[in-house]
Amino acid sequence: MTEILKAGKAGIRKAAAALKRGGVVAFPTETVYGLGADGLDPVACARIFEIKGRPHFDPLILHECSAARAKKLFSSVPPAAERLMKKFWPGPLTLVLPKAKAVPDIVTAGLGTVAVRVPAGRHALALIKAAGRPVAAPSANRFGALSPTTAAHVKTQLDGGPDIILDGGKTRIGVESTIITFARGVPVLLRPGGLPLEEIEAVAGPVSAPSRRAAGPAAPGCLKKHYAPQVKLRLITPGAAVRPSASAAYLAFTGRPAGKWAAVKVLSPSGDLREAAAGLFGALHALERSGARVIYAEKVPQHGLGRAIMDRLRRASA
Known part of the structure; x- marks a missing residue:
């Protein structure tokens, strides 16, 4: 049975302890609720895929509590990405860049890149800081289904899956993060989201459309059928x-x-x-x-x- 806790100090402390033990916790961000596990623990991350019914070819996003810690998950960062981090983190922007060796393959679906962001939601930041490690977290729903913006949405779809659901009320932005990668130093939009494209281009210059030749998704939420109701x-x-x-x-x-x-x-x-x-x-x-x-x-x-x-x-x- 999943335990539902208010996202106050006591609830966050208990949820962080669960993450440290290899548990799975649903928690609020400023975008939607995430389903989190220790992002450097392959066994814990495997539970995310199991609970969601998520295929292993679909990569996860790693969440950190500061840009300094987030950058350690990359092996290299182009100057335009540095500018985006400085301007928009914490916030609803995910960057996909070459991964550091410490990042498990299960997180990246075997790709050489990793998706990382620093969320702006205070509950999410407090949880990640208390856990002391990056948190891998896709949306806290059944794979392909409607994304959750309340703890009740999570409970309806996943009750009995995660160890804990942290209830932080309704999320503020309501859609997932914008995902940007880089091709030869040029920013490429992989998924539109909670940070408008116009704001990104004002900082990083023109943003390109992704190539349609990729064999699988380069980032979460990029499959043709997704975010769907049951009707x-x-x-x-x-x-x-x-x-x-x-x-x-x-x-x-x-x-x-x-x-x-x-x-x-x-x-x-x-x-x-x-x-x-x-x-x-x-x-x-x-x-x-x-x-x-x-x-x-x-x-x-x-x-x-x-x-x-x-x-x-x-x-x-x-």
């Missing part, structure tokens, strides 16, 4: 002619649709993409539970955090 999701243009149905749910960007639906969620009446991102997975969890057989999801503008929202909706609808 069919269909992407639509706002204002598209969709017949209301008591067996269908509707995810709107700014305005409530007419007619009778199984359930309706509006992401942001004011059109605020940050508000929309923060509420995205919570809305999808609620619509998934509505009894609807299909969810119609409106597209959002593809700038700022809209890129991350559309990435999640496209993968959910694949």
Whole structure:
């Protein structure tokens, strides 16, 4: 049975002790809840894959509590990556760079690179610092399912898996971190996320699109089908002619649709993409539970955090 603890000093102390023993702990970050284990312990990391039902070809992200400690997980860091670390860590940015020898192959899926970030969430930072080691942590959900932004979401999907769930309330950003790698010194976007591309380019220069020739994912969350509810999701243009149905749910960007639906969620009446991102997975969890057989999801503008929202909706609808 999984123990649920408040993310206060006592709960964090107990969770850190569990990590040191090779345990698995679900914990809040500023993006979504993570499923964490000692990132330098291959046996502990193997439990993450087992609990999630995650394939071993999908790499994990290592989380550290400072840039100085995070850089020790890389064998080399290009100047543009240094600038990004200085500007955006702690924060929702993951960097994929050549790995240090100490990083286990199970974390990197056998690749020569490792994904690392320093989260901004105070509970996450306190946990990592108390554990005294990097924490490997994908999202705390079943593989391919909706990401969790509350402890209740984690419990629904994974109860009985992790040793502890730290309850720190609802996450602030609501979508996973942005993932950047480098090709010949040029930044490459692997996954849009909680740090908008425009802010990255202001620091590191133009960001390229990833190559489509890779045999497997270079970073987490990059598979074609991902972040999906248990019912069919269909992407639509706002204002598209969709017949209301008591067996269908509707995810709107700014305005409530007419007619009778199984359930309706509006992401942001004011059109605020940050508000929309923060509420995205919570809305999808609620619509998934509505009894609807299909969810119609409106597209959002593809700038700022809209890129991350559309990435999640496209993968959910694949």
